[in-house]
Amino acid sequence: MTGKLRASMTHIQGPLSSFAMLIVLSAGFTLAAPEFLTENNISNVLRQASPLLIASLGQMLVILVAGIDISTGALVAFASVGGAVAAVSGGAAAGVAATVGLAALAGTVSGLAVSVFQVQAVIATIGMLGAARGLALLISDGQPIGNLPPGFLDLANSYLLGIPAPVILAAAVTMLVAGWLLLTPSGRALFAIGGSADAARAAGIHVRLHRTIAYGAAGALAGLAAVIYTGRAASGQPTFGVGLEIETIAAVVLGGTALGGGRATVAGTAFGAIIVAVLSNGMELAGISPYIERVVLGFALIVIVFIDLTRRRILENIRNRQIAMANR
Amino acid sequence: MHIVRRLTMGLGLAMALGAAPALAQARKPVIALSMPQIQGVYWVSMNYGVIDEARARNIDVLVANAGGFDKVSVQIQQIENLIQKKPDVLIVGATNAEGLRGVLEGAMAKGIPVVGLGSLPEPKDKLASMIIADHYALGKLQAECLAKELGGKGKIGVMEGPPGVSWTGDRVRGFEETMAKIAPDVKTVVRKATVLGRGEGLQLMEDWLQAYPDIAGVFTAVDEMGAGAVDALIKVRAEGRIKVSSSNLSPIGERYLRKGFIQCESIQQIVLQGREGGRQAIAIIDGKTPKKVVATPAILITKDNIDKVDYTDIKAPASYRPR
Numbered sequence: 001m002t003g004k005l006r007a008s009m010t011h012i013q014g015p016l017s018s019f020a021m022l023i024v025l026s027a028g029f030t031l032a033a034p035e036f037l038t039e040n041n042i043s044n045v046l047r048q049a050s051p052l053l054i055a056s057l058g059q060m061l062v063i064l065v066a067g068i069d070i071s072t073g074a075l076v077a078f079a080s081v082g083g084a085v086a087a088v089s090g091g092a093a094a095g096v097a098a099t100v101g102l103a104a105l106a107g108t109v110s111g112l113a114v115s116v117f118q119v120q121a122v123i124a125t126i127g128m129l130g131a132a133r134g135l136a137l138l139i140s141d142g143q144p145i146g147n148l149p150p151g152f153l154d155l156a157n158s159y160l161l162g163i164p165a166p167v168i169l170a171a172a173v174t175m176l177v178a179g180w181l182l183l184t185p186s187g188r189a190l191f192a193i194g195g196s197a198d199a200a201r202a203a204g205i206h207v208r209l210h211r212t213i214a215y216g217a218a219g220a221l222a223g224l225a226a227v228i229y230t231g232r233a234a235s236g237q238p239t240f241g242v243g244l245e246i247e248t249i250a251a252v253v254l255g256g257t258a259l260g261g262g263r264a265t266v267a268g269t270a271f272g273a274i275i276v277a278v279l280s281n282g283m284e285l286a287g288i289s290p291y292i293e294r295v296v297l298g299f300a301l302i303v304i305v306f307i308d309l310t311r312r313r314i315l316e317n318i319r320n321r322q323i324a325m326a327n328r
Numbered sequence: 329m330h331i332v333r334r335l336t337m338g339l340g341l342a343m344a345l346g347a348a349p350a351l352a353q354a355r356k357p358v359i360a361l362s363m364p365q366i367q368g369v370y371w372v373s374m375n376y377g378v379i380d381e382a383r384a385r386n387i388d389v390l391v392a393n394a395g396g397f398d399k400v401s402v403q404i405q406q407i408e409n410l411i412q413k414k415p416d417v418l419i420v421g422a423t424n425a426e427g428l429r430g431v432l433e434g435a436m437a438k439g440i441p442v443v444g445l446g447s448l449p450e451p452k453d454k455l456a457s458m459i460i461a462d463h464y465a466l467g468k469l470q471a472e473c474l475a476k477e478l479g480g481k482g483k484i485g486v487m488e489g490p491p492g493v494s495w496t497g498d499r500v501r502g503f504e505e506t507m508a509k510i511a512p513d514v515k516t517v518v519r520k521a522t523v524l525g526r527g528e529g530l531q532l533m534e535d536w537l538q539a540y541p542d543i544a545g546v547f548t549a550v551d552e553m554g555a556g557a558v559d560a561l562i563k564v565r566a567e568g569r570i571k572v573s574s575s576n577l578s579p580i581g582e583r584y585l586r587k588g589f590i591q592c593e594s595i596q597q598i599v600l601q602g603r604e605g606g607r608q609a610i611a612i613i614d615g616k617t618p619k620k621v622v623a624t625p626a627i628l629i630t631k632d633n634i635d636k637v638d639y640t641d642i643k644a645p646a647s648y649r650p651r
Contacts, residue, residue, distance in 0.1 A: 035413055137491055141491070142491020142521060143491070144427060153430070229401050233400055233404060233427035233430065234426065234427070235424075235429075239397070239400060239424070241401075242396070242399060281409050284392055284406060284410065285412060
């Protein structure tokens with residue numbers, strides 16, 4: 001196997017394994033609940049997975065540069081109420097711009113804290129979590145902000161050619177992120193930084209700038225997810241996004257992105273986000289007890305990640321042995 | 329719709345293990361129950377009331393638990409999933425009234441009648457039936473009892489529920505408006521909106537004892553929080569001296585009430601409310617017109633009457649565990 005072919009195989013194994021998991025889960029839920037594999041429900045699951053996918057792509061960018069973003073859910077809440085205030089006073093376009101812009105700004109602040117001030121990513125984003133959640137409560141006075149203009153709500157609730165608008169938006173964002181990472185120098189720089197920041201620096205990559213960009217982009221994507229969440233609830237909600245960071249990290253890891261940085265797959269993250277949505281949807285359709293459902297969801301994520309990591313370790317060992325044999 | 333259909337078929341083929349479509353068969357009536365949470369005596373008793381009523385008629389109840397009042401987006405997803413099961417009636421206790429408007433309008437557009445239970449969702453004017461939990465009355469009863477315990481004067485603190493939750497707001501409003509009317513010399517010196525937990529009550533009370541050493545009483549929106557406040561009072565041996573009023577009569581609330589650490593507990597006939605939710609849903613299934621509004625009176629429990637009250641319609645049996 002040539003080096004290039006081996007690299008290509010590595011790049012597609014993540015998406016393939018998460019896709020395989022998705023098929024197994026879907027088959028199981030189809031047997032357990034006849035409603036699962038229906039046109040309506042597939043549309044339903046994809047619509048539910050869309051904002052999670054968009055936010056997960058942001059998490060993936062941060063993890064790719066060997067960071068992590070614990071503030072994703074709080075950014076969604078902050079952007080939701082900030083955007084809702086802007087939408088009520090300035091219309092739908094102003095609302096969308098404010099939602100994305102506020103979250104991008106907050107993400108950039110986290111990025112600066114990590115890259116310029118050398119604050120650990122966990123600490124910086126936990127700090128941002130507290131600040132963003134507090135600002136969300138402050139702006140909204142703890143109350144939902146309703147009466148949003150119809151244009152704002154359409155992004156989350158309308159259909160184009162029978163496809164839910166959030167699904168189209170998520171697909172477009174997925175392609176844009178993939179194009180950025182794979183086809184542009186700045187996208188490839190993120191892989192290099194995640195692999196080894198020192199080596200990337202030696203190669204002339206502006207590490208601080210690109211790390212900050214990754215966090216800023218993650219913020220913007222959390223903001224875009226907030227547009228959908230806000231539209232679905234027809235109101236800006238200061239309580240949005242509790243636990244979302246865990247779901248995004250799960251989606252990213254399920255998709256085959258390495259938590260240590262340097263490796264990421266956009267398609268894998270997409271499948272990972274759909275897996276998280278399918279787990280929740282399938283168990284509800286199967287009529288699993290609400291208490292058991294939460295336990296199963298938590299353990300399923302742990303088990304799936306464990307199996308995937310074990311599989312990767314075995315493959316890596318086999319590969320290392322093959323390389324050692326070839327070098328003898 | 330063609331593209332979705334093709335996508336569906338493609339995904340279906342890819343899922344080679346996919347099962348055969350469901351065979352058409354006569355189906356039992358189904359009630360879907362979407363709850364903001366199933367913890368604490370209030371929502372467990374609601375859950376018990378609905379399910380017990382439906383079970384008596386051999387009707388299945390599909391339950392979805394959002395997991396907390398801060399999980400509005402989770403509840404939206406769960407309701408979307410429940411709609412896939414095509415229930416005959418959807419009963420909803422809302423995490424956030426306005427937040428559920430869109431998804432419930434969608435359910436109604438599909439012909440699924442919606443019954444509001446306790447924490448009513450929007451659009452209220454389109455609900456088939458509303459089972460009202462009179463939170464204002466709970467606050468009012470707390471005010472009447474606490475004013476009496478304080479002798480009509482003193483400084484108090486108000487521990488509200490989480491910000492943005494309407495039912496805790498109603499309890500606080502009922503308390504404050506009644507107190508202002510019947511005991512104007514009882515002054516609120518501090519108030520805080522926070523999560524309804526025992527730990528939060530403990531921490532708040534510890535802080536307030538430092539900042540307001542002459543505080544004479546405390547309103548707590550629920551007695552988990554009230555128990556936390558009592559925990560703080562026990563540490564400084566002020567239990568019983570500083571008066572605590574609360575609502576719900578949870579197991580810890582009941583224990584502290586019996587010991588005289590909590591003086592006032594206002595409660596609703598929660599099981600009865602759940603039963604009424606089930607009854608109105610069954611009326612819809614039977615093709616009858618449900619009652620538009622069902623309200624049950626709140627009750628005040630003190631150390632004096634705690635053993636004299638019949639709890640059948642108030643809370644679920646201690647052995648009950650939601651499945």
